[in-house]
Amino acid sequence: MVITKDTKIADVILKNHNLIPIISRFGIKFGFGDKSIKQICDSYDINADFFLEIVNAFNDKDYLPYRKLREMPLNLTVNYLLKSHYYYNKIKLPFIENLISQLEWKGEDAEKNKSVLKKFFSQYRKEVNEHIINEEKEIYPYILETEKNFLNRNNLNPEFTEKLKTKSITDYADTHEELNSALLDLKNIIIKYLNPPENREITEQVLTEIFRLEKDMADHTELEDKVIVPVAAEMEKELKKQL
Numbered sequence: 001m002v003i004t005k006d007t008k009i010a011d012v013i014l015k016n017h018n019l020i021p022i023i024s025r026f027g028i029k030f031g032f033g034d035k036s037i038k039q040i041c042d043s044y045d046i047n048a049d050f051f052l053e054i055v056n057a058f059n060d061k062d063y064l065p066y067r068k069l070r071e072m073p074l075n076l077t078v079n080y081l082l083k084s085h086y087y088y089n090k091i092k093l094p095f096i097e098n099l100i101s102q103l104e105w106k107g108e109d110a111e112k113n114k115s116v117l118k119k120f121f122s123q124y125r126k127e128v129n130e131h132i133i134n135e136e137k138e139i140y141p142y143i144l145e146t147e148k149n150f151l152n153r154n155n156l157n158p159e160f161t162e163k164l165k166t167k168s169i170t171d172y173a174d175t176h177e178e179l180n181s182a183l184l185d186l187k188n189i190i191i192k193y194l195n196p197p198e199n200r201e202i203t204e205q206v207l208t209e210i211f212r213l214e215k216d217m218a219d220h221t222e223l224e225d226k227v228i229v230p231v232a233a234e235m236e237k238e239l240k241k242q243l
């Protein structure tokens with residue numbers, strides 16, 4: 001289903017509960033009655049066109065995504081990505097870490113199993129954190145600066161002109177693959193290699209949460225790789241012609 005401004009927001013969640021964290025990232029709280037997306041977006045001061053592109057892209061793989069997003073101001077997508085970073089770092093990763101700490105094993109390898117898993121998870125968390133810091137301190141600001149200068153290209157900021165001479169958005173090393181493989185290791189340890197923990201329900205919850213996080217991050221990464229980076233790269237290319 002294509003979600004439109006007139007769709008009731010409750011129906012969106014009833015149809016696809018995977019959108020719950022996406023919607024809450026916009027600051028929208030439950031208890032929306034029969035309000036439509038347009039009404040909710042107006043009351044929360046959210047750009048409804050942007051909201052619709054995000055929920056439709058994440059709701060339906062076949063929705064032709066990103067074309068409209070690429071035409072919108074980049075700071076809308078960047079702001080959304082920043083909220084996702086906050087969600088990973090402050091909410092989801094601590095939540096999974098806490099679940100992992102509740103896993104129990106019997107026998108002499110109990111402590112060893114626990115520490116192996118904790119070590120892998122904290123390594124993964126560290127990698128995510130470094131990735132996020134790099135994006136927030138380097139990549140996103142450069143992208144926004146590129147857009148700002150592009151929109152004002154008859155009057156380029158001299159400092160930015162200097163940066164343009166040496167920098168390029170394509171120089172940024174892509175570490176998304178590394179993050180994926182760290183997450184795959186983590187899943188494999190639980191699914192294939194460790195003795196099964198005693199508390200089966202928590203184990204299932206840990207795995208379910210890891211799979212959810214993986215999907216969420218894949219959507220996040222797509223916005224970076226298919227929206228903000230290529231759009232900024234196009235602008236950068238035009239600006240470099242002016243040098």
Ligand SMILES: [Fe+2]
Nearest residue numbers: 081135220224
């Ligand atoms: Fe990111």
Ligand SMILES: [Fe+2]
Nearest residue numbers: 135176221224
């Ligand atoms: Fe990223």
